[in-house]
Amino acid sequence: MAPPASVRRSGVRHALGGFLVWREASVILVAVLLVVYFELTNGNFLTGDNIVTVSQFVAAPAIIACGEIMLLICKEIDLSAGQTFALAPFLVYFGAKFGLPVIPAIVVALGICAAIGLAIGLITVLLGVPSFVTTLGTYFLITGVTLTISRGFPATPPGGSFLAGIMGAYGYSEIIWALVIVALMHIVLRHTRWGLHTSAVGGNEIAAAEAGINVRRIKVGNFIITAVLAGFTGIIEAYRVGSNDPLAGGSTIMFLGVASGVIGGTALTGGSGTIIGGLIGAIVLGVLQDGFTLQGINAFLFDGIIGAAILIAMIANIRLARWQRGVSR
Amino acid sequence: MSAAAGGSIAPDVQSGAEAIRAEKIVKRFGSITALNGVSIHVKRGEILGILGDNGAGKSTLIKILTGFHQPTSGRLFVHGNEVSLASVDHARSLGIECVYQDLALINTLSVYHNMFLNRELRRPPFGLLDHGEMRRRASEALDDIGVGVPNVEAEVARLSGGQRQAIAVARAVYSNARILLLDEPLAAMGAREAGLIIDLIERLRARGDIAIIMIAHNYAQTLDICDRVVLVQHGEITFESHSAETSVEELLEIVRREYRAARRA
Ligand SMILES: Nc1ncnc2c1ncn2[C@@H]1O[C@H](COP(=O)(O)OP(=O)(O)OP(=O)(O)O)[C@@H](O)[C@H]1O
Numbered sequence A: 001m002a003p004p005a006s007v008r009r010s011g012v013r014h015a016l017g018g019f020l021v022w023r024e025a026s027v028i029l030v031a032v033l034l035v036v037y038f039e040l041t042n043g044n045f046l047t048g049d050n051i052v053t054v055s056q057f058v059a060a061p062a063i064i065a066c067g068e069i070m071l072l073i074c075k076e077i078d079l080s081a082g083q084t085f086a087l088a089p090f091l092v093y094f095g096a097k098f099g100l101p102v103i104p105a106i107v108v109a110l111g112i113c114a115a116i117g118l119a120i121g122l123i124t125v126l127l128g129v130p131s132f133v134t135t136l137g138t139y140f141l142i143t144g145v146t147l148t149i150s151r152g153f154p155a156t157p158p159g160g161s162f163l164a165g166i167m168g169a170y171g172y173s174e175i176i177w178a179l180v181i182v183a184l185m186h187i188v189l190r191h192t193r194w195g196l197h198t199s200a201v202g203g204n205e206i207a208a209a210e211a212g213i214n215v216r217r218i219k220v221g222n223f224i225i226t227a228v229l230a231g232f233t234g235i236i237e238a239y240r241v242g243s244n245d246p247l248a249g250g251s252t253i254m255f256l257g258v259a260s261g262v263i264g265g266t267a268l269t270g271g272s273g274t275i276i277g278g279l280i281g282a283i284v285l286g287v288l289q290d291g292f293t294l295q296g297i298n299a300f301l302f303d304g305i306i307g308a309a310i311l312i313a314m315i316a317n318i319r320l321a322r323w324q325r326g327v328s329r
Numbered sequence B: 001m002s003a004a005a006g007g008s009i010a011p012d013v014q015s016g017a018e019a020i021r022a023e024k025i026v027k028r029f030g031s032i033t034a035l036n037g038v039s040i041h042v043k044r045g046e047i048l049g050i051l052g053d054n055g056a057g058k059s060t061l062i063k064i065l066t067g068f069h070q071p072t073s074g075r076l077f078v079h080g081n082e083v084s085l086a087s088v089d090h091a092r093s094l095g096i097e098c099v100y101q102d103l104a105l106i107n108t109l110s111v112y113h114n115m116f117l118n119r120e121l122r123r124p125p126f127g128l129l130d131h132g133e134m135r136r137r138a139s140e141a142l143d144d145i146g147v148g149v150p151n152v153e154a155e156v157a158r159l160s161g162g163q164r165q166a167i168a169v170a171r172a173v174y175s176n177a178r179i180l181l182l183d184e185p186l187a188a189m190g191a192r193e194a195g196l197i198i199d200l201i202e203r204l205r206a207r208g209d210i211a212i213i214m215i216a217h218n219y220a221q222t223l224d225i226c227d228r229v230v231l232v233q234h235g236e237i238t239f240e241s242h243s244a245e246t247s248v249e250e251l252l253e254i255v256r257r258e259y260r261a262a263r264r265a
C-alpha cells in the first residue's frame, strides 16, 4: 500500500526545512562563531597543529558525554565517571604486568569497568538510592582504589608503539575513536529499541513500566555503558599522553562530559537529548579551551572564563531551543 | 498492529467462551487493602462494566489483569487456563491489552513512538527501528478511528486530552487484543470523540471474539454500552447485574445507602 499523502509530505518537509527545526542547529552556530572569533583574533587557530590540539580537547569529553547523555535521558547521572576514567589504565597496566597480552588486558579492564557500572546501577535501582548519591560514594571509593593500587605514582601504559598509536598516541586517533563511538551511540539512541526505551523511561517512568518496559534493566544498562565508555576514554587518554596518571580525569572530565551534553540540548529533567548535540557541545568547549590558551589567558582566570562561557552557551541554547519550538514555558 | 476492528475472526475462537476470570483476588499495598476478595469474569464478545467510587480499587483490579501488579492472593484464568501473570509482557503475549487511566503515554516522545512503545517494528538485517513503517501504520490506525491527530511525529505533550486518550485507545485496539481493558477511556473526551470511541468499542463487540472490561463513572453511559456491570466498593464487589436488569436509579440508591451508612458510623 502506498504511504498516505500526509506521510510523504512530512518526509519532504523534513529534508528541506530540517535545519531550522534541527535541535543542534543553535549549538553548531555557537561553535562556528567561536572558531571565527578565535581565528580573527589569533590568526593561528585554523592551522593543522592546532586542529590536532583542539581535537584532543574534544575527544575525551565527547566520549564521556555519550554515556552521561544516555543516563541523563533516563534521569540518572554518574558523578564517578571521571574516577573510572582514571582507574581503567591502571587495570590495563596491572593486567599486562600479571602476564596478560595488552589487548586482553584492555578487554579485562573494560570488563571491570562494566562491573563498576553494574554495581552502581544495582545499588541505585534495587536499593532506591538516587544515583547522585550512589556515584558520590563511588567517586571517593574508586579514587581510593586507584591511589592504593598505583601507590600514587604514574605508570607507563604497556604495549609497543604501533598499539599505542592506534589507541591514542597518533595525533588523530583519539578523535577518530570519539567519532566512531559517537556514531554508534547515535544509532543506539535513535534507531534501536534500547535508545527509544531509554527516552521512554526518562519521559515517564510509570508509563514506560505500564507499557511493559523493564525500567531497572534500562537504567542499569546505561550505567554499564557509561562506565565502560569512561574507562575506555581513560585508556586512550593514557596512551595519548604516554602515562597513566592516578589523578587524571576526576570531576573535571566528568563535568565536561555532562556540560557537553547539556550544551548540546540534553535536558537535565530527562526524556530528551541527542548524542550529536553532545559532540557539538564538546567541540564548543574544546574550541573555548584551546582558543583561550592561544590568547594566553592567565591560568587563574581560565576556569572562570570557561565557567562563564558554559553558562552563556547553555542559556543561549535553551533560549534558542524554546524559540525554535515556539514553546513559551 | 493489524486493523482489529473489521478484521476477520480467527477460526479457533468462538463467541461466548470465557476469556478471563479472576477469583477471590486480594491485593494489599502495605497496610492498605485495595482489593479484598474480588471475583469477576468476562466472555468473548461481552463487555463488562466496572463502576465504583474513587479509590474503590477498580484500577488496581485492572492492573492485576495486565500483569502490572501481582495479587497478594487469588487465582487468574485466561482462556480457561490458570496463569500467574509475571509481567506486562507476559499478559500481552496472552492478548491482554490495556488503556490505563493515566494513559501510559510518554509526553516527550512522538505519537507514533508512543503507539508502538515496546512493540516496535524493526527492519532486517540489524533490527534497527523501522520509523517509516511505524509512522505510516500509526496514522492509518488513527485515521481509521476518525479522531484527528494533526501529525504522528508531534510530541504527545502538545496534544489535547482527548487526542491523547484516542492515541492510548488506538494503541490498545490495533494490537490484536483478545482481552481489552479500558480504565476510564472516555474521561477526557468531547461528545463527538466519545461517540467515535463508543462506536469502535461496539464494532469490537460485534466481532464476537474480544472480551472487554471497561471502568467508567457515567452510570447511564455504562449501562448503555456494557452487557453486565459490577459495582466495586472498598475493594469488594457489592452488586452485580445484567445491564438490562438494573437501572441508574438502582445503582445510585446502593451507592447512597453506603454513603449514609458511612456518615452515620
Ligand atoms: N501502587 C500503590 N501503592 C499503594 N497504594 C495504592 C497503589 N495503587 C493504589 N493504591 C491504593 O489502593 C486503593 C485503590 O486504588 P485504585 O487506583 O484501584 O482506585 P480506583 O477505584 O481506580 O479509583 P479512581 O476511580 O479514583 O480511579 C486506593 O486507596 C489507593 O490509594
Ligand SMILES: [Mg+2]
Binding pocket: B058, B059, B060, B101, B183
Ligand atoms: Mg482508577
